[in-house]
Amino acid sequence: MLTVGTFVQPVTLTFAGESLALAFPSVSRINPRDVFDVNRFAYLGDSFVAGPGAGAAYDGDSCFRTKEAWGLQVANDSKLHGPKPIKNFDFIACTGAETKHIYKGAEGSDVQPKEPQASLLKDTNPDLVTLSIGGNDVGFTDLLERCVYRFKHLGCLGCGSFFGPPDDCTRDCDEAMKLLGTNIDSDDLRRKYTASITAIFENAPKSRLSVTGYPRFWNDTTDDCDNVSFKFGCNRNDFLPLIKERRSKMNQLTFRLNDKIKSFITDYQKDHKDVLQITFVDTDPYFKGHRFCEEGVKEPSYRNPDIWFFPFEYSATSKVMFSVNDQTPKGDRNAILNGGGDAGRYFQCLIANSLVDGGENDLQAQPNNVKSDSDPNLIDSKTLPGFLTRIFHPNIKGHTAYKDAFFDAYNAGKDNESPDSPKSGVKCKGLQSNTYATIAPLSDLITNTYCPLLAGMSDSIGTGHYLSGTPEAVDIFAGPSFSISKPAAPPTPTQCAQNLHKIFDECDNDSSANPMDWKAGGEVEVDGWKYSIATKAQRPPAPKHP
Template sequence: MRFSTPFIFLICVSLAAGRLSHPVHPEVPVSQHVLSSSEAGHYRRPRIPYFTHLQDGGADARTGFVAFGDSYSAGIGTGLDGPEDECRRGVHAHTQLIAEDLSASQGGPNATAFQFLSCTGATTEEILSGGEMSQIDTFNASHPADFALLSIGGNDLGFFDVMNACIFRFYDFYSGTCESALEKSRASIESEEFESRVQILITEILDKVRWEKKPWFFVTMTGYARFFNEMTDGCDEMSFGVWWNGPKLKKRLRLQMNALVLAVNAKLRKTVDMVNSRFTRDKVLFVDYDEEFDGYRFCEASVTEPDYGRNDTWFFLVGGPDNARNDTRANHTLDVETLSPTSILVDPSSCLEPARRSGDWGELALCYMAMAKQRDPTLQPARGNIYARGNGMWYVPTYYGKTFHPRTLGHERVRDTIYEAWHELESR
């Protein structure tokens, strides 16, 4: 990489000197808030990277960043202890953890302007400008923004359809075949359309901040992690299916799904390289944290899946607890009643269109399950995953939607990997 300039002056020596302790503008909307350092003590905080090049802002300089993307950036399910917002933003998303570390390093609350725009279910089209839910249009570039975090691709490439057809079978026999879902996803990954949309998205972010006047501004894009240990034999007869006699986690399936994740990461890396080739200095950094999840995936040796009590699995199971250290909030997501303020009754005759429109994995899963149950009332849940209330099914989207997303310990490792990538970049 060619980065050698001040791409994160906000985490610099001037922080320690208290130069950047001024509060951000009070009119920042709710989803673009300022985080204090009150929560930072929960985490093992790695050394914040300090960069030697500073903006010539003097005592008026303020720091900030923005997070764009999907549920992996939103941190769905992590540390949830109250009503959900529509985007299912978690307390322990790596984006949140970075904001807390920055705030703590700057000496107190109101030190870091954090625009948290990531939203569960988001696709590239929903980040691009001009759309009804555009994250870029929502981004307020008049507030401090010195870098961006971005996670995108899973929803464009049909991750949920693959999970549904190959792993969970939410819609039972009507979920389609695993092979067709995998093939469709592979075709999407290979398409030039997806690559083009990601390039346009990154360019729009850079243009929104007027990068030519902020030479230090850059985008850090994260990939995804493989879900399974594909080498173990003991997992072959285990299942995550939501109905009895669900699909088995055969080694061949695990290999195929892992290969899909690697293909996505390769495509994202290629796209980042293409964007950087248009600038004299790189504007985008791709962070691949996949290998950091080795030993912490599903189907590890001597693990009987589904293992709800294994904290060393860094992905959520359906309805499973979080694994945050010393955090009493972490287990609340296991109990559907704690999240009842946002529960709604699923209508199998009308839920599919709005669920598809939202892209929310939880809404899609519960809608498909309601439809399956309507078509076959004799269906029985595999592990009590359906909560029957009267003649209907009550649900909380996060209970299902967080499945196969990183838990808190996973997000902490993603955060640390980003820090390591920043340190390596600065040392070049």
């Protein structure tokens, strides 16, 4: 049974009598004998490392830490060989954590620790720190509610009124995706993420830091989910169907956040030459073939061993009535997230708010109720948050994928890259051309306007001309290259956005010369397709201050 209570100080796990050592990712090749000196490993971040639902509870507190979380898998893996054993594994990550909880703590929260996660490194002085953070800051929980499950509208009630036209909440979903994109591009996220990294090195100055990105949830190239809805309590598939365009947009937001995290790391390293090492570990390619809406899978697919994320599923062998009581979170659901609460309590609050006074919902009768020999039984509605918290989080196989990504980053001797990502070869235009644009609207054009036009196309869509006559004027292009005779098939909208964003990643990223992150554009070729961003308006030299 998963319970909600007060925070318990992280437990230090001592590996006594075992000859274990921890390999860690690095961006330069180092002789193994130089790196197997890790005695202390600290594991920081949010639910994607805490591991809700991934095995038995680790310590039974409100952080939903589990024994199959990937950090513990790393610490127990046979690959950890070397002359020195690991002495301490500090499991500090907590479900619901935001960047502020790394450096600031959460005074008054009944979930998050009062002390900042980074401050707990001071006493143990770890050699290696891993971090996963940012998803809660930008609002992925809100996105799952407004674009996938819609717990706040129990049954098939949409976003319209009884007297207005039908509204399946597509517009509200679009607004949620736009808000998430704005949060990703915000200066606030950059400031808080940088503060998190700073706090880690202030408390553990001799540590190496490994930062994980987030994996995409969806296969967005198949048609299998175009007429499928995950809406809770509604068996109609015309309510928020998971069409390719919607799946693609959600995936592109994941790419966008990962790109931002990588840029934060790059900028920090440029400004702090004294830090030992920060490595970005790309987990996304390790989930290929194991996302929602894979080819041939009838969704929603419960208890599917080939899907490495949890859907909303539970096992109730007897009638379980959900009703509102004094212990049920209700009212201002945003206060739950603002207080460091987890997605489970947030979703439970939404369900409670959807019930009219005295209303009930029979959880046993829902299609999400699927028998399992390994899952704990849903005994009553008080245990429901545990099943809600793990929604769209990696299961045990997903955490093993994280572990593999971590080890491969080390074995490669550099930041691991997605096999679907373009390699080096980007040609940058440079800010000296005095034609440049603001990154946020440019990124939005790529993700939400230009690349979606490639869906279902058999050839190039040509050049997109945008914001003509303004200082932000830009041409965006994706089409077959003349350098090879037979280019690959047209890219998907997600691949298009990923390859165009590669130009962002590798061009104009000197934070000292370009602190406002202007983008002049450039071009790159991938699999016989050319991608280019050409800023058009002649402007004064790029300013360094607003």
